[in-house]
Amino acid sequence: MAETVVVFDFDKTLINCDSDDWVIREFGLAELFKQLMITMPWNSLIDRMMKELHSQGRTVEAIADCLKRAPLDPHVVNAIKSAFDLGCDMRVISDANIFFIETILKHHGIIGCFSEINSNPFFVDENGRLRILPYHDFTTSPHGCSLCPPNMCKGKVIERIRASVSGKRKQFIYIGDGMGDYCPSLKLTEGDHVMPRKNYPLWKLINDNAQLIKAEIHEWSNGEELEKTLLHLVHGSMPAK
Numbered sequence: 268m269a270e271t272v273v274v275f276d277f278d279k280t281l282i283n284c285d286s287d288d289w290v291i292r293e294f295g296l297a298e299l300f301k302q303l304m305i306t307m308p309w310n311s312l313i314d315r316m317m318k319e320l321h322s323q324g325r326t327v328e329a330i331a332d333c334l335k336r337a338p339l340d341p342h343v344v345n346a347i348k349s350a351f352d353l354g355c356d357m358r359v360i361s362d363a364n365i366f367f368i369e370t371i372l373k374h375h376g377i378i379g380c381f382s383e384i385n386s387n388p389f390f391v392d393e394n395g396r397l398r399i400l401p402y403h404d405f406t407t408s409p410h411g412c413s414l415c416p417p418n419m420c421k422g423k424v425i426e427r428i429r430a431s432v433s434g435k436r437k438q439f440i441y442i443g444d445g446m447g448d449y450c451p452s453l454k455l456t457e458g459d460h461v462m463p464r465k466n467y468p469l470w471k472l473i474n475d476n477a478q479l480i481k482a483e484i485h486e487w488s489n490g491e492e493l494e495k496t497l498l499h500l501v502h503g504s505m506p507a508k
């Protein structure tokens with residue numbers, strides 16, 4: 268039997284919102300964000316928004332409290348816990364950031380289900396300001412993928428994970444929604460599964476280029492469908508008793 272590696276995107280997949288957008292709107296920065304969006308890459312812009320929050324006196328703890336209110340469907344929590352209990356190797360690949368992701372996963376008691384979180388790194392500087400950095404340093408070592416944003420190629424992360432677990436036959440299940448999830452979907456092979464969220468950018472890209480996808484395609488629309496589909500695939504990979 269193939270051991271199963273389950274890879275979750277985070278925004279609009281694991282949680283039911285975009286975590287960057289959630290923080291920006293909750294703190295009333297949507298208009299400034301809109302003005303600056305055309306002037307810099309997204310990842311750099313989020314770091315700029317953290318600077319703005321710090322200048323307003325918002326602490327790292329206040330940002331964390333805001334993130335804890337982000338919507339996470341209980342069906343998705345159940346799916347994660349069940350897949351973990353069934354022995355799946357659970358990973359996250361996200362263009363959010365480690366601070367946002369870890370804060371939310373810890374709050375819901377599921378961070379221990381994941382063996383690895385791949386996302387944009389962070390640190391808190393000497394002034395107590397949250398700083399967000401790119402996963403790939405696009406100024407000194409660009410990743411060279413034309414499909415992905417400059418700060419992160421999820422396809423390269425999938426290739427690294429596959430190489431790191433190559434000692435045993437692994438079945439990958441990739442769950443995502445956005446344009447950035449298309450590149451890693453192309454890296455999946457026969458015997459793998461991709462779960463695009465219906466009517467979201469990844470779903471459209473896959474439907475428009477189905478001949479390029481080697482993995483089996485399983486669409487979902489909400490947390491309940493995600494749970495049902497994922498656990499069906501996981502159970503299907505297990506030997507009959």
